[in-house]
Amino acid sequence: MTATPPGLRERKKQATREALREAALRLAVERGPDRVRVEDIAEAAGVSPRTYNNYFASREQAIVSAVTADREARIAAAVAARTADVRLADAVTEAVVEQYTNTGERAHEALLLITTRPALRDAFLDTTAGIEPPLAAVIAERLDDTGAHTARVLAASVAAAVRIALETWLRPTGDADTAGTLVVPSGPLPDQLRTALAPLAPAFDAAEQRTQT
């Protein structure tokens, strides 16, 4: 299908995107998020400020995207990896939990920074919307193509639930001045995610039921 080897153009684009992500995160960590201007990020990545905005629509997006990276694709893949003998609801839940707990070392450092500034926090939460399209695709695959509409709604609901889980997880953040304490805010993230996704299970079961008939 999409087996065409990348091509120089595309590779350069990804390299630039990567460089911007990297530069944004590094600078934000180094001097604090407020003291990084778009101009600085662009310069550090070796492109013009205008080009920066061809890749990211806001200053926050670049920083956040260094952490979230290709999480959307990985979630979709993780769902697809679960064979049809596990309930769809479980497959999705486990895939989500898996991908949100596998945050690398660097992500931890960055998350402290992100949860501090409201603007970054919001941008981070907004990334959950991005998991909808790929999720909808894999769900639709399991639902027979009669349920394409249903798949989309379920995927969007999952995205919404994940957002809520992250919100409540980040809730009681208050202090953290310069260095920041290494506290895990609310309950453990996996629990929050499972709790938030649980109410949707019946909807998944019903949808799945209808295709297995």
Add this chain to the structure above:
Amino acid sequence: MTATPPGLRERKKQATREALREAALRLAVERGPDRVRVEDIAEAAGVSPRTYNNYFASREQAIVSAVTADREARIAAAVAARTADVRLADAVTEAVVEQYTNTGERAHEALLLITTRPALRDAFLDTTAGIEPPLAAVIAERLDDTGAHTARVLAASVAAAVRIALETWLRPTGDADTAGTLVVPSGPLPDQLRTALAPLAPAFDAAEQRTQT
């Protein structure tokens, strides 16, 4: 509870907000959305441009809010009006359909304009997120307070579904130059809404079941 009579301060604030909404929509209709600057809206409403931004975080929000107004509250009320003898899922669905089809005459004219400009279209779709909090509240009321978490997730899912319904409804919009033709883009909106909300019904039933035990 909140029985304190408004008070002058609060009334003035609402008046200003109203004036801004009104001015924004009127000007946008009169000369087209692109030829309205924040400065113009502020002037028409008799406040400074800076004050405008104390009420609305973006130019689009003011225009859109003239149409969406207090839809959130009305949806919540419409759900609350349904007594406990109808399924929660149905109550919510009907309440949503009811409130989204009762668009006044003026809304129709405005909607044409909104669907034209991508920025406005996005702002309009973003308003669906606003129905979550009040919806969560009324749902929680029906679910016994053990399910506050569940209520929030369900409300967010409904918001997501409504958004999808609106998106697919607005999909094939292309023309509309000056006056605009009065075509209903896709299928009728109520159908889109019902279709989008249907997959969530099992989740509502399950939640409702658990409290009736």
Add this chain to the structure above:
DNA sequence: CAGGAAAGATGCGTGCACGCAAGTTTGCGT
């Protein structure tokens, strides 16, 4: 391999969002 088309990078200009620090109005206790 030549040459043109398509995609991307860049500079410039405009309007916008928002923090901050006054100035002004409203509300309330005495």
Add this chain to the structure above:
DNA sequence: ACGCAAACTTGCGTGCACGCATCTTTCCTG
């Protein structure tokens, strides 16, 4: 009725997002 405190408005300054026109790079086709 007075006056203070809190809420709101406003002007200013900064950085930002993005449309448009132009120049450069990559790609494809003959």
